[in-house]
Amino acid sequence: MRRSADTTARPTAGFTLVELLVALLVVALASAVIFPRFGGFGGSGLERTLQTVHDRLKDARMAAMRDGRARDVSLAALAAGxxxxxxxxxxxxxIVFLPNGATSGGRVTVGAKGGRETIAVDWLTGRIGRVDEPGGP
Incomplete structure (x- = not known):
């Protein structure tokens, strides 16, 4: 008895490799977009605040040099917001920033649950940096 060849293929259960790779790509792209918006975890609040304080000090120094007028930043202004x-x-x-880039110098300590960090402003060079950084003020 002769059998006829079955020309219709039966669908198989599962996913193809291409479908799996596309799904992984979609998850990776979504993660790359979503997770950075959460910031970080742990001491990230302190890190963000340190960056904010550093940026405010740097902006005042740059404004003094650009405008040719002394600028000052108070601790109250740094803490605002x-x-x-x-x-x-x-x-x-x-802390007073002079038009030539020099400053009155000082230290600002930022504290949070994650700990405490100090930013120093060098009086002569106007360099602003963390105290624990190598080569910091």
Whole structure:
């Protein structure tokens, strides 16, 4: 008895490799877009605040040099608009930035649940950086 060849292929269960790769690509792209918006975890609040304080000091220094007029930044101005639970302390109460790039110098300590970090402003060079950084002020 002769059998006829079955020309219709039966569908198989499962996914093809191409479908699997496309799904992984979609998940990877979604993760790359979504997760950075959450910031980080742990001490990221302190890191963001340190960056904000650093940027405000740097902006004042650049404005003084650009405009040719001294600019000052008070601790109260640095603390304005920061999240609850963040403390800003320092010496002196006001840091003055001169048109030539020099400053009155000082230190600003930012505290949060994640710890405390200090940003120093060098009086002669105007360099602004973390105290624990190698080569920092």
């Amino acid at each position: 920061l999240p609850a639970g963040i403390t800003v302390e320092g010496e002196p109460e006001r």
